[in-house]
């Protein structure tokens with residue numbers, strides 16, 4: 541399984557390198573590719589957030605030569621219709637997923653910055669969305685990385701790992 545990370549311009553390089561390394565260990569070859577620009581049309585003036593689906597659709601498709609899956613990373617706060625915000629979304633049909641680190645940063649909650657914690661949170665959300673790309677639904681095991689996160693407390697509560705049932709599905713796909 542080859543994953544291409546497509547970051548928004550300006551995302552902290554240490555964070556990207558950490559994701560590249562850890563995702564490689566979990567899923568196989570992962571590479572950071574060229575940046576992408578967030579389409580202006582994705583910005584919702586009323587909500588002061590970006591439409592996650594519009595941003596996702598602006599990501600390149602996995603080209604088959606280098607990437608089987610594409611993971612976009614943005615610092616913009618994302619929403620989908622019906623939800624106040626999302627940490628990320630995935631479109632298994634096109635093999636593209638997107639995560640936002642806006643609400644993974646302590647500063648969003650007026651707490652001191654913690655780069656190590658941000659790396660762990662971003663990795664959890666990246667693994668979660670890639671899990672969706674590989675066909676996994678949400679999991680009821682609250683420790684499983686595929687459990688749904690409604691808040692940063694949920695993100696911190698779940699582990700970095702798939703539960704045994706979800707891991708079985710992953711093992712059969714990669």
Ligand SMILES: [Zn+2]
Nearest residue numbers: 668672678688
């Ligand atoms: Zn999910």
Ligand SMILES: [Zn+2]
Nearest residue numbers: 679684703706
């Ligand atoms: Zn699970």
